[in-house]
Amino acid sequence: xxxxxxxxxxxxxxxxxxxxxxxxxxxxxxxxxxxxxxxxxxxxxxxxxxxxxxxxxxxxxxxxxxxxxxxxxxxxxxxxxxxxxxxxxxxxxxxxxxxxxxxxxxxxxxxxxxxxxxxxxxxxxxxxxxxx
Numbered sequence: 001x002x003x004x005x006x007x008x009x010x011x012x013x014x015x016x017x018x019x020x021x022x023x024x025x026x027x028x029x030x031x032x033x034x035x036x037x038x039x040x041x042x043x044x045x046x047x048x049x050x051x052x053x054x055x056x057x058x059x060x061x062x063x064x065x066x067x068x069x070x071x072x073x074x075x076x077x078x079x080x081x082x083x084x085x086x087x088x089x090x091x092x093x094x095x096x097x098x099x100x101x102x103x104x105x106x107x108x109x110x111x112x113x114x115x116x117x118x119x120x121x122x123x124x125x126x127x128x129x130x131x132x
Contacts, residue, residue: 037101040100040101042100042126043084044070044074044126045073052123056057056072067083096124100128107129107130113127
């Protein structure tokens with residue numbers, strides 16, 4: 001009998017995890033805390049190689065400022081702390097745009113980041129400073 005209880009508890013935990021994932025996904029689509037926006041003030045770090053992008057992501061997660069890591073690691077023209085400025089919906093490549101509009105605004109010293117986003121340009125780490 002004890003085995004059945006632990007088995008059903010494990011089943012319940014598994015079910016809760018799936019439900020939690022679903023609610024996280026629905027929040028990212030604008031239903032949750034984020035209001036629909038037509039533009040985002042976005043910063044990114046672009047690396048051609050996955051290993052370099054992963055290293056940059058790790059530095060930020062260790063507490064380094066996003067803009068400092070961007071200056072050191074980013075391989076594009078947005079060397080000024082990774083800032084791309086205000087970008088409107090439709091002006092960015094698909095995967096980058098989806099990630100940018102799903103993010104909650106944050107600051108360079110405590111950024112809320114995307115996971116690595118792969119585009120034809122390379123691997124991006126994205127943060128958003130504002131929405132409108």
